[in-house]
Amino acid sequence: MGEAAPTIVWFRQDLRLLDNPALSAAVAEGRPVLPLYVLPDQNGDWAMGGASRWWLHHSLTSLAATLESKGARLVLRRGDPARVVADVAAECGAASVHANICPEPHWRAADAALADRLQAARREYLAHRGFTLFDLETIKTRAGGTYGMFTPFANAVRGAGDPPSPRPEPNAIPAPPEQPRSEALEDWNLLPRQPDWSPGLAGTFTPGEPAARARGRAFLRGAVRNYDTGRNLPGQDLTSMLSPHLHWGEISAASLWHALHRRPPDKAAQTFASELIWRDFAAYLLWHHPTLPDRPLRREFENLPWRHDPAGLRAWQRGQTGIPIVDAGMRQLWRTGWMHNRVRMVVASFLVKHLLIHWRLGAQWFWDTLVDADLGANSMNWQWAAGTGIDSQPFFRIFNPVTQGEKFDEDGAYVRHFVPELALLPGPFLHAPWRAPPLVLAEAGVRLGVTYPAPIVDLAIGRARALAVWQTVRGDSPASATI
Numbered sequence: 239m240g241e242a243a244p245t246i247v248w249f250r251q252d253l254r255l256l257d258n259p260a261l262s263a264a265v266a267e268g269r270p271v272l273p274l275y276v277l278p279d280q281n282g283d284w285a286m287g288g289a290s291r292w293w294l295h296h297s298l299t300s301l302a303a304t305l306e307s308k309g310a311r312l313v314l315r316r317g318d319p320a321r322v323v324a325d326v327a328a329e330c331g332a333a334s335v336h337a338n339i340c341p342e343p344h345w346r347a348a349d350a351a352l353a354d355r356l357q358a359a360r361r362e363y364l365a366h367r368g369f370t371l372f373d374l375e376t377i378k379t380r381a382g383g384t385y386g387m388f389t390p391f392a393n394a395v396r397g398a399g400d401p402p403s404p405r406p407e408p409n410a411i412p413a414p415p416e417q418p419r420s421e422a423l424e425d426w427n428l429l430p431r432q433p434d435w436s437p438g439l440a441g442t443f444t445p446g447e448p449a450a451r452a453r454g455r456a457f458l459r460g461a462v463r464n465y466d467t468g469r470n471l472p473g474q475d476l477t478s479m480l481s482p483h484l485h486w487g488e489i490s491a492a493s494l495w496h497a498l499h500r501r502p503p504d505k506a507a508q509t510f511a512s513e514l515i516w517r518d519f520a521a522y523l524l525w526h527h528p529t530l531p532d533r534p535l536r537r538e539f540e541n542l543p544w545r546h547d548p549a550g551l552r553a554w555q556r557g558q559t560g561i562p563i564v565d566a567g568m569r570q571l572w573r574t575g576w577m578h579n580r581v582r583m584v585v586a587s588f589l590v591k592h593l594l595i596h597w598r599l600g601a602q603w604f605w606d607t608l609v610d611a612d613l614g615a616n617s618m619n620w621q622w623a624a625g626t627g628i629d630s631q632p633f634f635r636i637f638n639p640v641t642q643g644e645k646f647d648e649d650g651a652y653v654r655h656f657v658p659e660l661a662l663l664p665g666p667f668l669h670a671p672w673r674a675p676p677l678v679l680a681e682a683g684v685r686l687g688v689t690y691p692a693p694i695v696d697l698a699i700g701r702a703r704a705l706a707v708w709q710t711v712r713g714d715s716p717a718s719a720t721i
């Protein structure tokens with residue numbers, strides 16, 4: 239293939255120019271560069287959810303603009319990714335295709351199929367590490383196996399040295415003389431219309447690389463200092479809220495890692511770096527256990543008799559369970575497309591333990607509503623919350639949502655914000671309104687079962703039921719604990 243043959247950069251979950259290994263390698267080839275995004279035909283439980291589609295629309299708009307400022311034009315196509323990328327390569331006579339590796343099973347299958355098609359056409363396929371900090375294949379136990387627990391995994395990656403330094407963004411990206419046909423983003427119908435539920439998402443986040451970088455900079459200059467102590471307090475903005483930007487690759491984990499390590503070392507920065515390692519761990523588990531989204535890692539949980547409770551599931555989804563911290567979290571998710579990590583743990587525990595509803599149904603709701611919906615992180619964390627994973631959270635550890643609320647939302651700011659019908663309840667009863675004397679409820683304008691639901695499950699009964707069921711799976715008696 240001649241000098242003028244272009245090279246393709248196939249964008250997926252790496253919608254950025256800075257520290258994009260596939261893009262840098264393509265530009266370094268010295269050929270014209272064709273940026274391509276393919277919207278995959280998907281169906282089934284893990285087809286892209288509504289909040290992700292909203293994000294993708296805006297992120298692609300932003301990517302197209304930044305690419306254009308460098309001289310390149312983004313081509314959009316729809317269909318089976320391996321076939322479409324190979325077709326575009328044939329149409330423009332591309333010599334090679336560059337992409338960053340994604341850990342999701344469907345992307346890995348597409349990679350394998352594309353490599354075959356390109357090889358048959360004598361074109362090169364070059365895959366780079368751009369999503370995770372560390373190489374998912376080379377982190378191995380001493381015996382050559384894969385890690386199943388976070389702490390030894392984290393020790394191993396910390397011992398492996400820093401990830402490569404961030405690549406600068408290219409100054410210019412030369413476009414090919416002839417541009418292949420592109421579909422119109424509007425025709426993909428990624429945005430919600432009837433109804434348009436997106437204003438709360440747009441009020442909370444701005445998709446795209448410039449906003450991701452601005453959020454990263456602001457966090458590293460400010461809130462990171464209090465991250466260690468503040469990251470568990472949902473009523474305060476002390477976490478980075480970078481998760482959707484990281485999922486879509488608008489900012490690289492490696493560039494955050496290096497920015498953190500340029501700061502004087504402190505506990506807060508170390509804790510934040512640890513969260514980035516959790517992100518890698520999720521990708522690692524998905525890579526080595528592709529059934530993670532669907533099957534419990536602890537196989538004995540396949541037989542757990544989950545309850546069929548559509549009404550309970552719906553109350554949970556809508557933030558109408560009568561448990562204030564749970565309802566606040568679920569309403570935050572519905573309104574903004576995001577939920578604070580502490581509250582994610584509480585709502586997940588409530589669904590799978592107190593309601594005994596299958597963790598996959600919770601994971602599917604998150605999948606549809608989260609702007610940061612990520613197959614690795616979502617599946618790993620649901621399995622962690624359900625105690626069905628291979629990390630150290632056992633099934634019999636059951637979060638008490640009242641205690642969690644009192645501890646982490648002590649002044650009640652979070653619950654009052656998202657559950658305004660309880661705003662006038664005094665502190666001692668805010669997290670358990672059913673304990674309030676009738677006069678206190680009346681003064682706060684709360685009528686349980688009318689203005690705000692009575693709890694859909696008695697917490698003590700729900701907990702005892704979960705433990706009893708767990709015993710049938712384990713066949714022994716739990717050293718039960720409430721945290």
Ligand SMILES: Cc1cc2nc3c(=O)[nH]c(=O)nc-3n(C[C@H](O)[C@H](O)[C@H](O)COP(=O)(O)OP(=O)(O)OC[C@H]3O[C@@H](n4cnc5c(N)ncnc54)[C@H](O)[C@@H]3O)c2cc1C
Nearest residue numbers: 477478479480481513517579582583610611612615616619
């Ligand atoms: C049931 C449940 C489901 C979850 N689903 C997702 C999901 O679909 N996508 C997702 O990105 N995170 C998920 N998380 C993890 C975590 O809640 C979010 O990453 C975090 O709340 C995002 O907010 P932040 O960016 O302010 O996080 P920060 O506290 O600022 O952390 C920085 C980054 O580290 C990573 N991170 C932090 N905690 C975790 C974790 N426990 N697992 C994996 N990565 C982590 C994220 O990329 C995050 O943006 C889930 C957690 C639970 C309990």
